[in-house]
Amino acid sequence: MASDNNQRKMPKFNFFWMYGLMALFLLSMYWMTRDADVAQEVSWTQFEKIVNDHGVQSITVYTNKDYLEAVLTDSAAKALTKQPKPADSPLLAETRPTNKVSAQIPSPDKFSDKAEEWNQSGAFTGEIKYDKADDYSMLLWSFGPIILLVALYFLMYRRMSGGGAGGGIFSVGKSKARLFDKDNDHKVTFQDVAGLAEAKVEIAEIVDFLKNPKHYTELGGKIPKGALLVGPPGTGKTLLAKAVAGEADVPFFSMSGSDFVEMFVGVGASRVRDLFRQAKEKAPCIVFIDEIDAVGRARGNKSNLGGNDERESTLNQLLTEMDGFGSNSGVIILAATNRADILDKALLRAGRFDRQIYVELPELSDRKEIFQVHLRNVKTDGSVELDLLARQTPGFSGADIANVCNEAALIAARHKKQAVQRQDFMDAIDRIVGGLEKRSKVITEEERHSIAVHEAGHATVSWHLRYGDPLIKVTIVPRGKALGAAWYLPEERQIEPKQALLDKICSLMAGRVAEDMFLGFIDTGALNDLERATKIAYAMVTYYGMSDKLPNISYYDTSGESYGFTKPYSEDRAQTIDKEVQAIIDSQYERARLILSQYEAGHHALADLLQQREVIYTEDAERIFGPRQWKSRTEEIVKDKHEEASLNDDNITVTPPPFEEND
Numbered sequence: 001m002a003s004d005n006n007q008r009k010m011p012k013f014n015f016f017w018m019y020g021l022m023a024l025f026l027l028s029m030y031w032m033t034r035d036a037d038v039a040q041e042v043s044w045t046q047f048e049k050i051v052n053d054h055g056v057q058s059i060t061v062y063t064n065k066d067y068l069e070a071v072l073t074d075s076a077a078k079a080l081t082k083q084p085k086p087a088d089s090p091l092l093a094e095t096r097p098t099n100k101v102s103a104q105i106p107s108p109d110k111f112s113d114k115a116e117e118w119n120q121s122g123a124f125t126g127e128i129k130y131d132k133a134d135d136y137s138m139l140l141w142s143f144g145p146i147i148l149l150v151a152l153y154f155l156m157y158r159r160m161s162g163g164g165a166g167g168g169i170f171s172v173g174k175s176k177a178r179l180f181d182k183d184n185d186h187k188v189t190f191q192d193v194a195g196l197a198e199a200k201v202e203i204a205e206i207v208d209f210l211k212n213p214k215h216y217t218e219l220g221g222k223i224p225k226g227a228l229l230v231g232p233p234g235t236g237k238t239l240l241a242k243a244v245a246g247e248a249d250v251p252f253f254s255m256s257g258s259d260f261v262e263m264f265v266g267v268g269a270s271r272v273r274d275l276f277r278q279a280k281e282k283a284p285c286i287v288f289i290d291e292i293d294a295v296g297r298a299r300g301n302k303s304n305l306g307g308n309d310e311r312e313s314t315l316n317q318l319l320t321e322m323d324g325f326g327s328n329s330g331v332i333i334l335a336a337t338n339r340a341d342i343l344d345k346a347l348l349r350a351g352r353f354d355r356q357i358y359v360e361l362p363e364l365s366d367r368k369e370i371f372q373v374h375l376r377n378v379k380t381d382g383s384v385e386l387d388l389l390a391r392q393t394p395g396f397s398g399a400d401i402a403n404v405c406n407e408a409a410l411i412a413a414r415h416k417k418q419a420v421q422r423q424d425f426m427d428a429i430d431r432i433v434g435g436l437e438k439r440s441k442v443i444t445e446e447e448r449h450s451i452a453v454h455e456a457g458h459a460t461v462s463w464h465l466r467y468g469d470p471l472i473k474v475t476i477v478p479r480g481k482a483l484g485a486a487w488y489l490p491e492e493r494q495i496e497p498k499q500a501l502l503d504k505i506c507s508l509m510a511g512r513v514a515e516d517m518f519l520g521f522i523d524t525g526a527l528n529d530l531e532r533a534t535k536i537a538y539a540m541v542t543y544y545g546m547s548d549k550l551p552n553i554s555y556y557d558t559s560g561e562s563y564g565f566t567k568p569y570s571e572d573r574a575q576t577i578d579k580e581v582q583a584i585i586d587s588q589y590e591r592a593r594l595i596l597s598q599y600e601a602g603h604h605a606l607a608d609l610l611q612q613r614e615v616i617y618t619e620d621a622e623r624i625f626g627p628r629q630w631k632s633r634t635e636e637i638v639k640d641k642h643e644e645a646s647l648n649d650d651n652i653t654v655t656p657p658p659f660e661e662n663d
Helices: 002-009 017-035 044-052 074-082 091-095 108-121 135-160 197-211 213-217 237-247 267-282 310-323 364-374 386-391 398-414 422-434 445-463 498-518 524-542 571-598 600-613 618-625 633-642
Strands: 056-062 067-072 100-104 127-131 178-180 226-230 252-256 285-290 331-337 355-358 471-475 485-488 615-617
Touching: 044 067, 044 100, 044 108, 056 108, 067 074, 197 213, 197 226, 197 237, 197 355, 226 237, 237 252, 237 285, 237 331, 252 267, 267 285, 267 310, 267 331, 364 386, 364 398, 398 422, 445 471, 445 485, 445 498, 445 524, 445 571, 445 600, 445 618, 471 618, 498 524, 498 571, 498 600, 524 571, 571 600, 600 615, 600 618, 615 618
Parallel strands: 056 127, 226 331, 226 355, 252 285, 285 331
Antiparallel strands: 056 067, 067 100, 178 252, 471 485, 471 615
């Protein structure tokens, strides 16, 4: 065990160590050559003159190289430094004085005769040594740095060309797709994908074609070349693709659209070619490109500052590979995006993406199935009812529901519970939609009264409207950025009638109307209400053709390209649009005023109760105003569940999110 621990603690080799070693080597060479005396090369005639001037202290003769090194006196060294240097002299010899010189000798025998002559004349009587020069050390100091640089270059080349860990710039054109096959342990199947019944039918047909191609080819059918999954974020497009990888017994390549895009020119197109080359080798197979809008945006006429757009080059290569002159038989392309409106039309045509599969937000039955999938590993008690949870989460995507289940489990664990209860799910929905409660936020009594009046205005008007969303909960406890919030349970309608939009604007304006009527002033708390009401009014006039003066006209652009800096209508028409929007908002403002005037006593009772308890529910409004004249099936189910609990229990919170009022 001890040896295993020591092996784990061994440091891993880092390529940057080579840079450190090279730097230490060069620094050591610099300091060694700086501290050591560098011998300046002189001619034999100059050396004889220095000896005759009594400027030499000792001489070392290298017999195998026929040259010598001599140590000079201080006066001789200074005199030599003042002399002009030849053009080919070393840099250190030119810039720094030295007390060593070297010179070539005629031969060792002739040098011995000359040394005897100097000794007799008294010019040099010092020590003379005979030695042999070390060839290897000279080669090391001369060629060592060059050898080190060459070795470092080959190491860098090997690393950048993919030989080292991580690859490099020479492998930048390779595809980054991950390959999944039948040997993978972690698989997602269609059983793990709840809801999406229609989408699974079309996807399952592609998988079945790959498993049993003869069943289709005998009738003359051809396998679809591509399928595009389109839908809002979090609806399960990527999960559906993972299920295809788990169900099909063929190789599955997965990558993101952003993996094609790089700063280097031509890299994206090269990666597309490499991806399809690998796919053809593994055919039949499936290639999944997530977030294809990163590379498949519509090509425009803009010149991009005169340069070639790398993204467009990548798209062109993708179009060619999907349906060009080359054959891609057996390669099916799956792609996912939530921005199908910005994709290039050439990418969407038949022959490339033969099918567009819409993955919409889950319906009531789909949400129930999704809850069943995510609650498999969650320990719950008998109070949790899937039908109620599904009805209280309209507009939730699959990712939102998964988050609700996880958040409920965390809340139950935080309170040391043995199982996740229904109240934990209600608190989780509150937490996700509105944010965390901030009871510590300092709010004056005047502000609390203003918030209560405002929220009671919303609740009163919405309670008496035909298409008003059923009230579930109103609170004046700060949550997230909101000082007060109201939760409603809207009808899941596929088509909104005009009166439903007008009722929605009327209920949104009710908070501002209540402030003006019962407080005598208005404040900034209605910002979110005014913003949403204005957007609905403009949509009615410019998109849905619901204006009296501008009927049956729509300026909505389904292509997603919008109209740029120009408007598709004149200035006179723009003034008419503004007047119509203002007229709609003014009429609903007065309508809300009439409703509040009629039910003023009920509003005051609701506001007082809200200020006392901080939270009120459907039962409180029904006790004050009486039963609603118009009820939906969802509202009746929620009401039945509430009647099972005490009205004064502060733990009862039913909180569908879509129309929270941020005041």
